[in-house]
Amino acid sequence: VGRLLLEEAEAAAFEHGRMMLRLEVRQDNPRAIQIYEQSGYRKIGRELDYYEDGATALRYEKTLRGDIPVATEVPFYQQTCEFTCGPCCLMMAMAYFGPGFVPDPVMEIRLWREATTVFMMSGPGGCEPFGLAVAGYESGLAAEIYVSFYGALFLQSVRSEDKRRVMELAQVDFRRRAELYGIPVNYRSFGLDDIRTAIAEGKLVLVLISGFLMFGKKVPHWVLAIGDDGDHILIHDPWVEDERQETILDAANIPVPYGIFMNMAQFGRDGLRAAITLGKRDSQ
Template identity: 40%
Template sequence: MGQADDCGVIFRLADDRDIDALCQIESVSFDVDRLNRRAFKRFVGSETARLCVAEIHGVVVGYAVVIFRRNVALARLYSVAVAPDHRRMGIGRALVAQAEDLSLDFGAPILRLEVAQGNKDAIALFHGKGYQEFALYPDYYPDHSDALRMERVLVPHAMRLPSPIQFYHQTLPFTCGPASLMMAMNALDPSVEMDRSLEIALWREATTIFMTSGHGGCGPLGLALAADRRGFAVEVLRSRDGPMFVDSVRKPKSREVVELVHYDFAQQIEQAGIPVSVGPFGVADIENRMREGQMALVLISQYRIYGDKIPHWVVVSGFDDRFVYVTDPDIGDDHDPFTGSDCLSFPILRHEFDLMARYGRDKLQAAVFVRKKAG
């Protein structure tokens, strides 16, 4: 960055003095879903975004925004635009190349994006750069038009991507477990319809009544029972026996409720013949079971991704020599520019995932494995 190309274009990171020009480019480039001044200002100097501009003779003529997640080896090309008078000069293609370099500098070897299905020029540009379509995002834009999801593996010989599972976004803050279970069951049996009715039904069956704040989340035993009732074979791994999260419940009466729910689940697990293994486990244990055709729901701490000390369920959707591929039902808050495409089979370094899959001071671990029953 900072050096001129053959056409005299300089590429550099944006600063606050560029915002007026960026807003002008945005207003003439897009009819809907425009970035506003506040958004550009947020991207300038952000720790989890890079805003690159193309400049000719001191005039900003284009930009590209790349956004990242902490400890996730995936980036998103959030927006790219070139002023009308400077199109057809290769600036857009060069901005995408700059975005790819920024992604690699951040440690993210996969770059994803959404593009309007009717934007043939942009789609052709991305195809020419080696991007592949992997999904359709219906009703993505404010005008209800669809978006193509595309991605490029920037170091293609370093990894083998898994087949993506169908994504389901949890609709409530406390239904990550049910959403993850739905995705796992649907991957094994596509006739399982993923909708909000099933999401809530699974939550009602599997909740631990964990009441530190708001509604209760779901524990491994409840999720295993819910899958078993729907005809799937299930196995549970836990690092320790007894009720989960009970140490976080302050009121004695509330702790008593959590314990009652746990031991009721434990009795039902025993009656159903569901195997439960107690003891520490690692990435290799999860991978070995997945090689046998099982889908894995794993409890992680959101701290290493979002900075929140909250237990959270995700689906493990694949492995390679370097990465664990994770599908996360939580796409973030309304102001977070990430979407489902960023949460679908995104890569996390194996050692990082091993740290992530331990919750709290006690390094609590839990996983639920789901597979089709034999015959």
Template identity: 40%
Template sequence: MNLLFRNATQEDLKPLLALENQCFTSDRLTPRSFQRMISRAHASLIVAQVGSQLMGYCLVLFHRGTSLARLYSIAIATHSRGMGLGKQLLDQAEQCALAHDCAYMRLEVRSDNPVAIALYERNGYRRFAEVNDYYEDHAQALRLEKRILQHRESRMVPVPYYQQTTDFTCGPACLLMAMCALQPNRLAERTEELQIWREATTVFMTSGHGGCSPQGLALAAWRRGFRVRLQVSIDGPLFLNSVRNKHKKEVIRLVHEAFCTELQHSDVQQISGNQLDLARVLRDGGQPLVLISSYRLTRSKAPHWVIVTDCDEDFVYLHDPDIDHSQHRQALDCQHLPVSHAAFDKMCAFGSNKLRAYVVLYAREHDNSEVAPMA
């Protein structure tokens, strides 16, 4: 059998739809979805073909700015099953992900599909989550992962995930995750997310509601009983250059000055500097919130808070509280995102002045132990 694997084209749309309808009774990709996947830069739709006949396909999605790929779907024509095509398509998906500099492949599979589960587990995928009511018919999904760029397994720090519920509460969402990691019995609730934003916001940004400043988040964490270290590379109120209105600028200055005054009467450790020794911070029990430029994730040049959950020799791992549903992402796609150290270093330098800002939380019960200084 002369089997050909190639990228799908618009001419494949009709046979792809026929294959989709043959293989799935629900959760089907629509014609519009197929068209987008064929043309977009952050997905690869690979088809298997013999002669003029389409035998199957696999669809891989890439998470911009990270080293994570997602196997979104595999479909095999009824007459092509039992020939090892599933394994071959899986290999093609992994090779494609490696070519896009991805280190991890993740996927979902129905928990009542033992054949598919066996295929993935035979090929090195491990279960790491169960998602109830995942599919249209309310069936459960198993979440599997494989490190396709082989290296030692990363330690998965137990940082719970919380999705921001507004466009402007990424900082409070990250703070909730950090607090819940340090206090496992603590609940992450939307009421507190919004309350933290009210405490920590700078009121204004370029447009819409203001985001949370490092000083405001540090104070919000301190008020809730945590030890906090604040590291900012630039003095003064942030993002003033992005605000044109003089009245708004003055409000931001006043809010910043009030934060600074309160910080002087707190035990928040304030440090100037550019670099953060993440490995040491994590080893010493710290939960670091990091201000990044969202450009490398979404192509939107906006300040955005994430929380670092782990790091190893190759990657820094992030929880991103912002889920972009237009990119076919679920909450699990935004957890423990692997980002190369070089890419992370670029993310952390925001704007032309290369602003770097970190807020690190520690549990109060460690007060008698020395916390290593930030480099």
């Protein structure tokens, strides 16, 4: 009965446009814990003195998928560094459009070096849309950029004027090369229809999101939009949190309801939106 009730709760949550289901269970209830873990829930926390009698609660979470499978025609690749989400998404697209290509950590770092802003926040630089589009073009893909801001991006993430100068110079180079290659640039916020249209045309879309909704950190993060089922944008998220017991089940072909997708697909106080459509070079 417990399993059936759990399945009904998951189905109802999925039908109401929810991405995840979270629950608490007493630490001294091994039978319930076993049911949850066998049903795909992963432990994400522990709350002391949670119940009236002072008992400890364990917090669990599960990504809701409905009937959507994990396996897709778009290969999944898990990032091996904290700052290589963009290059990993790019490699997944390269593997899809060029079946002979096999992603690996060497190419992961190479593409990062080719697209990085050098600095970002307190660590190594992430990647911005022009650098990723140029790297994709130079790897044989057709690319088109959507970006809602004209100037250099992510400068507010560092305090040092020297670092900002380096970031600006790197982005000047990316933009010059994008213009040289004739990569189309749309200086506006993309809409849901832009993403859905690109996917319907057989393209994949690299999308900048805030990591807050995915893993609780307000950092820029790239995911790859690979499908559209009429209610959800399906994404590959290269970040798999091993410390939270995540697996590919929690990161590959994730169905994200349209409304949640558009809420997460912006970053920073100014709501920066950025995306790159990717396809075969001869398709444009």
